Amino acid sequence: MNILWLKTELLHPIDKGGKIRTYQILRELKREHRITYLTLDDGTASQDERQRAIEYCDELVCVPHRLHNKFSAAFYFQLLLNLVSGLPYAVQKYTSAPLRREIINHVASSPVDVVVCDFLAPSANVPRDLSRPSILFQHNVEAVIWKRHFEVQTNFLKRLYLKGQWLKMRRFERETCRRFDCVIAVSEKDRELMFNDYEVETVFDVPTGVDTEFFRPSGTVQVDPNSIVFTGSMDWLPNQDAIRYFVEEIMPAIKKARPHVTLTVVGRNPDSALLELSKRDRSISVTGRVDDVRPYIERAAVYVVPLRVGSGTRLKIFEAMAMEKAIVSTTVGAEGLAVRPGVELILADSPAGFAESVVKVLADKELAGQLGQKAAQTVREQFCWPKVAKLFSDVCEEVLCKHRFENVLWDK
Secondary structure (H helix, E strand, O other): OEEEEEEOOOOOOOOOHHHHHHHHHHHHHOOOOEEEEEEEEOOOOOHHHHHHHHHOOOEEEEEEOOOOOOOOHHHHHHHHHHOOOOOOHHHHOOOOHHHHHHHHHHHHHOOOOEEEEEOOHHHHHOOOOOOOOEEEEEOOOHHHHHHHHHHHOOOHHHHHHHHHHHHHHHHHHHHHHHHOOEEEEOOHHHHHHHHHOOOOOOEEEOOOOEOOOOOOOOOOOOOOOOEEEEEOOOOOHHHHHHHHHHHHHHHHHHHHHOOOOEEEEEOOOOOHHHHHHHHHOOOEEEEEOOOOOHHHHHHOOEEEEOOOOOOOOOHHHHHHHHOOOOEEEOOOOOOOOOOOEOOOEEEOOOHHHHHHHHHHHHHOHHHHHHHHHHHHHHHHHHOEHHHHHHHHHHHHHHHHHHHHHHHHHHHO
């Protein structure tokens, strides 16, 4: 197949879940199919990062697109203007007439078999009357994320704004999912939600994977029996909320039972409030972006995923499982993953329950070892990337065959 893949960013550096999932799937697809990667480009990527696109595509096409820095005057002005827009802000900021023209021109002039729109963000640029079958790759149900942001927010004005974004996103997402030939979700739960709530007729689920060869204990890093770790992009709002929640409502109870406990937060672009907190509290360490998360995971006695906001699936859990870590997560954090509470990880949703579970694992090395070993066994047997990419390829092939069959019937 010739696949035209639409995106809002280059993949390097591969430092967040959505990039990892796309990179690994494309790298596998590229072995048997031709990939044209058409993306918006904010100009921040280095020459090396552009050159490395050959790892996941045969042709790279970049469309310049300016994004305003968060918390700048222009950023807040855009948020204000969005109040009178029908599009949610997370989509509106990626609308691009040049990208739309490039999609039309590429489909008209190149032997494209299937168009894949990666995430909801670039979908507003995809013409409705494409002559090729189109697939929307939904890493999350975006409206669910905004709804959960609204539900946990306590500031009245922010809560009001988030409610507006949630309702806009739900309307836009429902309409968009229904106009593509097919939607690919990353979990059975997301697939069922889009089928039932959005009435999407053709929706498949392709699970999340993990590089089980890369994520494997080295055996050279000593475990700190009082160490807790969290990994994730710290410029993503759900991760920011998760760490605030953990530090404010869970960590104090853990410290009462384990006074020497430490928390390490690993991930790019931590905000100033978290950095200031780490300066005041020596038990909290914030690394920012790191080249390799594995030593930090391997050193920890417990891996935590205290998410209250989110949708889709968290690759971070599969990475920790492959590293043979004992994991304590909220239900939202492990949502959509084929894991069994009490077998591969522990689930806890109240602050007291979460703290109690972490303390229990810290105190019981045998329990931690059993959870870690079972978790690693599960991901190694079921969720390696070649298997995941094969499922994705099969869906593309099915959609293409259906499109060709319908065209034959139409011609007759």
